[in-house]
Amino acid sequence: MLSLLPANDLSICGTLHSVDQYLNIKLTNISVTDPEKYPHMLSVKNCLIQGSVVRYMQLPANEVHKQLLQDAVRKEPLPQKQ
Numbered sequence: 001m002l003s004l005l006p007a008n009d010l011s012i013c014g015t016l017h018s019v020d021q022y023l024n025i026k027l028t029n030i031s032v033t034d035p036e037k038y039p040h041m042l043s044v045k046n047c048l049i050q051g052s053v054v055r056y057m058q059l060p061a062n063e064v065h066k067q068l069l070q071d072a073v074r075k076e077p078l079p080q081k082q
Contacts, residue, residue: 001063002027004049005056010038012047016059023051 002016004025011034014027026048032041 001060003033003056003058004054008053010041012041012049014047017046020051023054025049025051025054025057 001013004012004027010032012027012030012032014030017026017028019025028046030044030047032038035042
């Protein structure tokens with residue numbers, strides 16, 4: 001479960017589906033933390049949030065697969081020019 005706080009102060013929790021090269025975030029199974037303030041968001045289940053509007057993102061430490069993350073960001077050395 002991921003918690004996001006976009007620039008408009010709408011706090012959203014959901015399951016991280018994907019992130020692209022522009023840091024746009026796709027969430028599934030979302031819920032808002034203040035449904036009384038944002039009742040129109042109750043029917044929304046999936047969303048795409050533009051990376052430039054995300055102010056804060058929180059991932060629970062126990063849900064981060066550290067080895068998988070390290071393997072995903074590890075780069076192979078580039079061939080050296082001669």
